[in-house]
Amino acid sequence: MKLSDNIKNFDFILFFTVIIISFLGIVNLFGSESFNHHELLNSYVMKQILWFGISYFVMFAIISIDYNTLIDIAYYIYGIVLFLIIIVLIKGKISHGASRWISLGLFTIQPSELMKIALILALAKYFTDAKKNYYKLTDLMIPFLVIIIPVLLIAKEPDLGTSLIVFFVGCIIVYLAGIKRVSMIIAFFFAMVALPVIWGHLKTYQKNRILIFLHPAKASLGAGYNIIQSEIAVGAGRILGDGFRRGSQSILNFLPAKQTDFIFSTYAQQFGFIGSLILIGLYFILIIRGFKIVYNTKRLPAFLLGSGALFIITLHTVINIAMAIGLLPVVGVPLPFFSYGGTSLIVDISAVAILLNISMRRYKYQSG
Amino acid sequence: MSSAFNENGILNNQRKRLNFIALIFSVICLLIIARIFFLQIINGNYYYYLAKNNATRIIYLPAPRGYILSNTGKIIVDNESSFNIAVTIAHVKSLKRELHLIASIFHKKYSRLYKIVKKEEFIPDYDSIVLIRNLSIKNLSIFEVNKLYLPGFFIEKIPIRHYKYGDMGAQIFGYVGLVSSKQLKEKKYSYLNPSDIVGETGLEYYYQKYLHGKDGEKRVVVNSFGKNEGKIVVEKPKMGDNVYTTLNLTLEKLAYKLMKNKEGAVIAMNPNNGKILAMISTPSFNPVYFSKGISTKEWSKIINNNEHPLQNKAVQNSMAPGSTFKIVGALAGLETHLITPNKKIFAGPTFKLGNAVFYNWNPNQDSKINLYTALEESVDTYFYSIAVRLHISQIAYYAHLLGFGKKTGIDLPAENPGFIPTRKLVYKVYHRRWYKGSTLSSIIGQSYVSVTPIQLIEAYSAIANGGYLYRPYIVSKIVSSSGRIVKQVKSRLIRRIKLKKSYCEAIKKGLYEVVNGKHGTAANGRIRGISFCGKTGTAQIISKTYSIYNAKYIPRKDRDNAWFVGFAPMNHPKIAIVILEMHAKFLGAHAAVVAKKIVEKYLEQKGMWKPSLKKRKKNNNKNLPSFIYTSF
Numbered sequence A: 001m002k003l004s005d006n007i008k009n010f011d012f013i014l015f016f017t018v019i020i021i022s023f024l025g026i027v028n029l030f031g032s033e034s035f036n037h038h039e040l041l042n043s044y045v046m047k048q049i050l051w052f053g054i055s056y057f058v059m060f061a062i063i064s065i066d067y068n069t070l071i072d073i074a075y076y077i078y079g080i081v082l083f084l085i086i087i088v089l090i091k092g093k094i095s096h097g098a099s100r101w102i103s104l105g106l107f108t109i110q111p112s113e114l115m116k117i118a119l120i121l122a123l124a125k126y127f128t129d130a131k132k133n134y135y136k137l138t139d140l141m142i143p144f145l146v147i148i149i150p151v152l153l154i155a156k157e158p159d160l161g162t163s164l165i166v167f168f169v170g171c172i173i174v175y176l177a178g179i180k181r182v183s184m185i186i187a188f189f190f191a192m193v194a195l196p197v198i199w200g201h202l203k204t205y206q207k208n209r210i211l212i213f214l215h216p217a218k219a220s221l222g223a224g225y226n227i228i229q230s231e232i233a234v235g236a237g238r239i240l241g242d243g244f245r246r247g248s249q250s251i252l253n254f255l256p257a258k259q260t261d262f263i264f265s266t267y268a269q270q271f272g273f274i275g276s277l278i279l280i281g282l283y284f285i286l287i288i289r290g291f292k293i294v295y296n297t298k299r300l301p302a303f304l305l306g307s308g309a310l311f312i313i314t315l316h317t318v319i320n321i322a323m324a325i326g327l328l329p330v331v332g333v334p335l336p337f338f339s340y341g342g343t344s345l346i347v348d349i350s351a352v353a354i355l356l357n358i359s360m361r362r363y364k365y366q367s368g
Numbered sequence B: 001m002s003s004a005f006n007e008n009g010i011l012n013n014q015r016k017r018l019n020f021i022a023l024i025f026s027v028i029c030l031l032i033i034a035r036i037f038f039l040q041i042i043n044g045n046y047y048y049y050l051a052k053n054n055a056t057r058i059i060y061l062p063a064p065r066g067y068i069l070s071n072t073g074k075i076i077v078d079n080e081s082s083f084n085i086a087v088t089i090a091h092v093k094s095l096k097r098e099l100h101l102i103a104s105i106f107h108k109k110y111s112r113l114y115k116i117v118k119k120e121e122f123i124p125d126y127d128s129i130v131l132i133r134n135l136s137i138k139n140l141s142i143f144e145v146n147k148l149y150l151p152g153f154f155i156e157k158i159p160i161r162h163y164k165y166g167d168m169g170a171q172i173f174g175y176v177g178l179v180s181s182k183q184l185k186e187k188k189y190s191y192l193n194p195s196d197i198v199g200e201t202g203l204e205y206y207y208q209k210y211l212h213g214k215d216g217e218k219r220v221v222v223n224s225f226g227k228n229e230g231k232i233v234v235e236k237p238k239m240g241d242n243v244y245t246t247l248n249l250t251l252e253k254l255a256y257k258l259m260k261n262k263e264g265a266v267i268a269m270n271p272n273n274g275k276i277l278a279m280i281s282t283p284s285f286n287p288v289y290f291s292k293g294i295s296t297k298e299w300s301k302i303i304n305n306n307e308h309p310l311q312n313k314a315v316q317n318s319m320a321p322g323s324t325f326k327i328v329g330a331l332a333g334l335e336t337h338l339i340t341p342n343k344k345i346f347a348g349p350t351f352k353l354g355n356a357v358f359y360n361w362n363p364n365q366d367s368k369i370n371l372y373t374a375l376e377e378s379v380d381t382y383f384y385s386i387a388v389r390l391h392i393s394q395i396a397y398y399a400h401l402l403g404f405g406k407k408t409g410i411d412l413p414a415e416n417p418g419f420i421p422t423r424k425l426v427y428k429v430y431h432r433r434w435y436k437g438s439t440l441s442s443i444i445g446q447s448y449v450s451v452t453p454i455q456l457i458e459a460y461s462a463i464a465n466g467g468y469l470y471r472p473y474i475v476s477k478i479v480s481s482s483g484r485i486v487k488q489v490k491s492r493l494i495r496r497i498k499l500k501k502s503y504c505e506a507i508k509k510g511l512y513e514v515v516n517g518k519h520g521t522a523a524n525g526r527i528r529g530i531s532f533c534g535k536t537g538t539a540q541i542i543s544k545t546y547s548i549y550n551a552k553y554i555p556r557k558d559r560d561n562a563w564f565v566g567f568a569p570m571n572h573p574k575i576a577i578v579i580l581e582m583h584a585k586f587l588g589a590h591a592a593v594v595a596k597k598i599v600e601k602y603l604e605q606k607g608m609w610k611p612s613l614k615k616r617k618k619n620n621n622k623n624l625p626s627f628i629y630t631s632f
Helices: A003-008 A012-031 A044-064 A067-072 A074-094 A111-130 A137-156 A160-177 A181-201 A204-214 A221-236 A263-296 A300-324 A342-360 B008-042 B044-052 B095-105 B110-119 B137-149 B181-185 B202-206 B208-212 B249-259 B288-292 B296-303 B322-335 B371-376 B380-387 B392-401 B423-430 B436-443 B453-464 B501-516 B588-605 B613-620 B626-630
Strands: A102-104 A107-109 B056-061 B075-088 B128-132 B153-163 B176-178 B197-199 B216-221 B231-235 B242-245 B263-269 B276-282 B345-347 B350-353 B356-359 B367-369 B468-470 B475-479 B485-488 B493-496 B533-539 B561-568 B575-582
Touching (some): A111 A137, A160 B008, A221 B044, B249 B276, B392 B436, B453 B468, B453 B575, B575 B588
Antiparallel strands (some): B056 B216, B345 B367, B468 B493
């Protein structure tokens, strides 16, 4: 297998879609804030550009390694990330505050985000090694633990959004790997039973968000403020948008978390319905390309790993946008390549890198 | 290449499942587009209108800070109200005319007021701008009279910090100030709003998290659809937690009274648990200047004072301990069996080491003496003859055992760890070689040795109570405004120093002689009926010995630092005390008098001591004319 073959098999459409979305993301971040040229160097935009630099470096690093090698060392990666999460928890306990970050001097990383990638690698390895057609509940004890331990730890941080994504991605891989229908029903039943217990463990603000979502009429200015402001921002964009850097909701700080959770609202007010359709279209292309890669793969590890990567991106996109327009309760989930945040950017880029990696080597394992 | 999974049939099943999930997501995707269509196209104009008239303003309501209280719950620091004149531009009829009126009745320059308003041009119209701070009561009533002509202007009442005892212990309680933009960026201050005040030093800083409370929010919705319907949502501020200190107000006041005009520090501590009974540092400043907004003149006066009023000398300043350090030498000598308490050693007026000559402070010293006398009369040459047979690391070992050279961990910011020299450390820090002579100076608390008052009192307490080294602490509990105990602080034993009981008793006896012996250096600290133990110390600032120490002839900055550390009573100590007088007019003996007065007061409070009959009589007859008194 030569380098030229790799380049020939490289999925340029997927790659350039990501580049275009990233570019739009930077533009949008620039339009989210009012600042003069003195503050530019210190702004979110500059930091995010720096993060893009780092994450594209990570991307090429991942592409250059055969994904099978990644799967081979999956358990080590999983172990290291789990260890980092525990460190964050202990550190948080000592400083008596919510702590999701580990400081690396210049940057801080968020190990719970990295868990998304670590988990799909670990599950892909487990199911590749297990080689079964269908799994009973008893066969799934280990994958269950592999999923639920980080989910609980991350929820404890507390980072409900990340915890949910990890859980959903894990469930999707288990489902794809093959679970007996009876087992699935039993598992679903148990999940239903567990729901009230989980509800009891939620923080008050988390409960409020869900209650507000279920009863929008009751939403007072206090707790429902975020979602109302977000809907106003999206709606105010109308067809063509208010224009670049003219999104009053974000510029005047009505919009909370305008660079992260509600970044889509920031975008929608500036660029309107047309802009939103273009952006959603771009994500659609991205996801369809990813889907095609996964669908065409002929090997189980590639299939599972690829779908994991695909659904990280898909879930991020769908949940973030749905939340911003009031279709889902508010949970902290980033919009891929759009939301400000270094670690989540690296995770999404890594997911793309895994897809590119699989598509690039699709012929390598065919003739075996 | 063999692949683990080549049976296409199985992958086909999996593809089916993938299709199923893809279908679900496609449906969600359609829902999203439909929802965006609904928001932006169908209801777009409605939301556009809302956004353009979005008049939701968040106004932060600062939470009153928690109080700082004494051990018996007496308030030391609380809040009082300050009145500002503020303006809401949206309600003003004619800004120019009204500003002119304000300027004329409060004797301010119109141009300055106008500048303040213009500077805040970018804030939304419904936010208020503070024009004049700290109105006097007189100006307050003037404003009320003219209120009719000033629509849009109003009085804003805000809590500011009130320090009941002013200068007393200002460095311990600390001061507060408006949060800076730099602090706002720090993670630990993430709960602060730009208009909040924040503890800058002392307890205000150390317990900021508890004292601050939770700010409230006022969300004002000015417009609704078509109608002008004012709607206000208020989240009430929650007052900060009250911090109960271990300080005994009577002692604190007395200590400050005694030290007011000097430069130095006093700490009184319960030697059996590390509770700080009193702590002051002088000269002091009035922290209220900081909460009211300090003037440049006041600030430069404080900052340019070379006696450093802002520094808490009790914990932030380390210096040579002088002879008070001799307990370390005594302990080292005893533990290494170089001396026994009763063995007499010759101590002359000088001690020769090679070509160097080390002097005793008292040139008349020339006899064989035991440890008790050595401590009583603070004989340097006795300790030189111990030091000459010790390695500096041995002295450092015993110093470290007693807690020197390390932060005590007291709950006050910026504690100084002091410095206990070893060969390695001196090379690392000062890039100097170690000479044996320095070992000799070290044992009498000179050369590189540097300690803080809090370390000294900690060490002496450990000697007093038989070897229990306690962490000193100043806050005993934190109670929320609703009365719930948020934090209960217990005394913490740092370590049990394994001292031979007889050695400990010997050192204590020596310290007893210092105060109560015939030639004791702190003889004027004697307390009738109480076995007061202690040690004086004189730390030279410049290496020059004066035949007669007369402050008149020595420039102030070159004067010696005077120490006294002690505890009482000898056997079941109730109080430990340290006095530091920097650049003192009189030396350790005088510091002992200050200590004596504080100890007396405390023991009197505890019912262990009574002022003499004569004194009591004098007090009783204080108000009588003097001729009656003399006729007794």
